[in-house]
Amino acid sequence: MKKKKVSNLIVFGIVLLNIIAIVLAIILGLQEKHISTFFQERQTVTFISAVQITLSSLFCLFIFLIKKRVNLESTKKNIFWLINSLVFLLAAIDEYFMLHEGIDGDIATFFFGIKKNPHLDGLTLALYGVTACILFFKFKQEIKKMKQFLPVFYFGGFFFFLSITLDLKSTNEIQIILEESCKLIAVGLLFSGILSIFVEITKKIDIKLKDGITAL
Numbered sequence: 043m044k045k046k047k048v049s050n051l052i053v054f055g056i057v058l059l060n061i062i063a064i065v066l067a068i069i070l071g072l073q074e075k076h077i078s079t080f081f082q083e084r085q086t087v088t089f090i091s092a093v094q095i096t097l098s099s100l101f102c103l104f105i106f107l108i109k110k111r112v113n114l115e116s117t118k119k120n121i122f123w124l125i126n127s128l129v130f131l132l133a134a135i136d137e138y139f140m141l142h143e144g145i146d147g148d149i150a151t152f153f154f155g156i157k158k159n160p161h162l163d164g165l166t167l168a169l170y171g172v173t174a175c176i177l178f179f180k181f182k183q184e185i186k187k188m189k190q191f192l193p194v195f196y197f198g199g200f201f202f203f204l205s206i207t208l209d210l211k212s213t214n215e216i217q218i219i220l221e222e223s224c225k226l227i228a229v230g231l232l233f234s235g236i237l238s239i240f241v242e243i244t245k246k247i248d249i250k251l252k253d254g255i256t257a258l
Contacts, residue, residue: 048238048241049190049191049194049238049241049242052234052237052238052241053194053231053234053235053238055234056094056230056231056233056234056237057227057230057231057234059230060090060094060226060227060229060230061227063086063087063090063226064087064223064226064227067080067081067086067087068219071219076215077215077219078215078216078218078219081218081219081222081223082218084138087222087223087226088137088138088222089138090226091137091222091225091226091229092134092137092138094229094230094233095130095133095134095137095229095233096130096131096134097233097237098130098134098229098232098233098236099126099127099128099129099130099131099133099134100127101233101236101237101240102123102124102126102127102130102236103123103124103127104240105123105236105239105240105243106120106121106123106124106127108243108244108247109123109243112247119181119183119184122177122181122184122185125177126177126236129170129173129177133170170202171199171202171203171206174199188239191235191238191239194231194232194234194235194238195231195232195235197231198227198228198229198230198231198232198235199228200228201224201225201227201228201231202224202225202228202232204224204228205221205222205224205225205228208220208221208224209221
């Protein structure tokens with residue numbers, strides 16, 4: 043029950059901070075020429091999103107290193123966290139430096155001779171979703187061990203799917219705000235889930251160390 047309370051507080055706190063950031067971005071945007079100003083690429087909301095994705099990558103790496111150090115799991119099972127760390131790192135770079143932006147236009151121009159950008163960036167983002175599904179089925183036994191955190195990741199996936207859908211043809215301001223808001227909430231949920239797992243693992247290590255001291 044105590045573990046559940048801690049994880050709930052982490053999830054609630056991070057999601058609440060993201061919601062506050064969204065509301066403030068809208069309020070500040072109303073004072074600008076365009077309401078979506080702070081939701082545009084390389085603006086405040088994108089920066090907050092990139093920071094959380096980077097932290098997700100770091101905590102996945104910490105989980106990998108900790109488990110490897112204290113031999114909580116075999117290397118084969120533990121590699122799941124290293125792969126996640128690399129995927130989140132790539133996603134963070136993509137998010138802030140806009141690697142996926144315009145890729146759809148380049149593909150449309152190269153293969154179909156379409157010079158006007160079709161604004162289908164969501165299709166490129168969907169590759170992350172496909173990668174997540176592959177990882178899920180590849181390491182489903184390891185993921186099942188974290189079943190208490192699965193609802194958080196499911197909700198994160200749901201909001202990420204919404205953001206991908208809204209990113210298709212996202213040319214008007216309201217749609218941009220909705221798309222970036224859904225993505226920020228998704229990122230917050232994923233980060234809070236990973237942070238919760240990190241906290242639980244550190245508690246397990248404390249128990250293991252105490253047991254070792256007692257045995258001595």
